[in-house]
Amino acid sequence: MFSGALVLALLGVAFLGWSIMQHQDARDDLTQVRAQLATNRASSSKEAQTLKQVQQSVGTVHDQLAALDKGVNGLADLDQRDLETVRAAVQAGLAGSLTDYNTAVDQRTAIDPQHDAALEQLRLQANAVIEVLDAIR
Amino acid sequence: MTAATPVLDPSGRPDGSGSGDRRDGRPGTALFISSVILLVVALGAAGAALVVRHDTSDVRARAEPVRAKVRDLAATEEDAARRLRLLRQGAGATNQALTALFAAELAQVDASNHAVDVANQAVDQYNNAKTTDLPAAFQGAGDAALTDLEEKSAAVRGAAEAAQRAIASLQGAASG
Numbered sequence: 359m360f361s362g363a364l365v366l367a368l369l370g371v372a373f374l375g376w377s378i379m380q381h382q383d384a385r386d387d388l389t390q391v392r393a394q395l396a397t398n399r400a401s402s403s404k405e406a407q408t409l410k411q412v413q414q415s416v417g418t419v420h421d422q423l424a425a426l427d428k429g430v431n432g433l434a435d436l437d438q439r440d441l442e443t444v445r446a447a448v449q450a451g452l453a454g455s456l457t458d459y460n461t462a463v464d465q466r467t468a469i470d471p472q473h474d475a476a477l478e479q480l481r482l483q484a485n486a487v488i489e490v491l492d493a494i495r
Numbered sequence: 496m497t498a499a500t501p502v503l504d505p506s507g508r509p510d511g512s513g514s515g516d517r518r519d520g521r522p523g524t525a526l527f528i529s530s531v532i533l534l535v536v537a538l539g540a541a542g543a544a545l546v547v548r549h550d551t552s553d554v555r556a557r558a559e560p561v562r563a564k565v566r567d568l569a570a571t572e573e574d575a576a577r578r579l580r581l582l583r584q585g586a587g588a589t590n591q592a593l594t595a596l597f598a599a600e601l602a603q604v605d606a607s608n609h610a611v612d613v614a615n616q617a618v619d620q621y622n623n624a625k626t627t628d629l630p631a632a633f634q635g636a637g638d639a640a641l642t643d644l645e646e647k648s649a650a651v652r653g654a655a656e657a658a659q660r661a662i663a664s665l666q667g668a669a670s671g
Binding site: 371385423426427452455494 | 526527529530531533534536537538539540541543544545547548550551554555557558561562564565568569571572575576578579582583586587589590593594596597600603604607610611614617618621628629630632633634637640641644645648651652655658659662663665666668669
C-alpha cells in the first residue's frame with residue numbers, strides 16, 4: 359500500500375510540476391503576444407499615418423491631375439494641327455501654289471498663340487504636380 | 496531475631512515502559528500513516544494541478560484574441576505598405592512621364608520650327624528669283640524636315656498617352 363501511495367504521490371507532484379510549467383509557458387506566450395501587439399500598433403500607426411499623408415498629398419493635386427489629363431490631350435491635338443499645317447505648307451510649295459502655302463503658314467501662325475498658351479498652362483500645372491509628387495517619393 | 500528481607504528476582508522485575516506487546520505494531524502504523532499522507536499529497540497535488548491547468552486555459556483564451564489582433568494589424572500594415580509602395584511608384588512614374596512629355600514637346604516644337612524655316616528658305620529663294628520654279632525650290636528641302644516633324648509629333652502622342660496612363664494609375668492608387 360505504501361508503495362502504491364508513494365507512486366501516486368510522485369505522479370501527482372510530477373503532474374503538478376508539468377501543469378505549472380505549461381502555465382508558465384502560457385503566461386510567457388501571453389506577455390510576448392501583448393508586446394508584439396504594442397510594437398505592431400506603433401509601427402502600424404506610423405505606416406497608416408504615412409499612407410494618409412501621401413493620399414492627402416495626391417488628393418491636393420487631384421484636380422490638377424485631372425486638368426493635366428485634359429491639357430495633355432489638348433496639346434497633342436494642337437501639335438497634330440501644327441503638323442498638318444506645316445505639311446500643307448510644304449505640299450503647297452511642292453505643288454507650286456504660293457497662295458496655298460501662305461494660307462497654310464497663316465493657319466500655323468494662328469495656332470501658335472493657342473499652342474504656346476496651352477503649353478505654358480500645362481507646364482505650370484505639371485510643375486505644381488511634379489513638386490508635390492517629388493515630396494512623396 | 497530479624498525477619499529475612501525478601502529479595503526480588505531481577506528477572507521478575509516489571510518492564511518500565513509497560514508496552515511490551517505494543518512494540519510489534521509500530522512499523523505497520525507508521526507505514527499506514529505515511530501511506531495516508533502520501534495519498535493526501537497525491538490528491539492535493541492532482542487537485543492543485545487541475546486548478547493550475549484551468550488557469551492555464553484562461554491564460555491561453557486571453558492570448559487568442561490578442562494574437563488575432565496582431566494578425567489583423569500585420570495584415571493592415573502589409574496592405575498600407577503595399578498601397579504606399581504603389582502610390583510612390585505611381586508618383587515616380589507620373590513625374591517621369593510628364594518630364595518625358597515635355598522633352599518630346601520641346602523636340603516637336605523645334606522640329607516644327609525647323610520645317611517652317613526650311614519652307615521659308617525655299618520661298619525666299621523663289622521670291623529672290625534665285626529659282627523661278629517654286630516646286631523645284633521645295634524639292635528635297637522639306638522632306639527630311641517634314642519626316643522629322645512627323646516622328647516628333649508621333650513621339651509627343653506616345654508620351655502623352657504614357658502620361659495619361661501614369662496619371663490614371665496614380666489616381667487609381669490614391670483612391671483604391
